[in-house]
Amino acid sequence: MHTIHPNHFNQLMRLPAGIRTDLLEFLGATPVADIQLERMLREMDRLVEDSRARAGAEVMA
Known part of the structure; x- marks a missing residue:
């Protein structure tokens, strides 16, 4: 079993x-x-942030 680095x-x-x-x-x-x-x-962090930004923009519209 491979362990995951604590930061990851x-x-x-x-x-x-x-x-x-x-x-x-x-x-x-x-x-x-x-x-x-x-x-x-x-990449996952970027996608989540993009999704949150789009959701925030939709709320503001």
């Missing part, structure tokens, strides 16, 4: 529950290098 784990736990669950299931079933996980987390 913290990032993972800040994701919305559905994304977090899917990513944890994926990580449990697929070997992923730390650098790959780092890229995935960065």
Whole structure:
């Protein structure tokens, strides 16, 4: 079993529950290098922030 770096784990736990669950299931079933996980987390963070920004813009409209 591959352990997750504590910083990556913290990032993972800040994701919305559905994304977090899917990513944890994926990580449990697929070997992923730390650098790959780092890229995935960065991309997920970006997507979540974009989604929140769009939702905020819709509320303001």
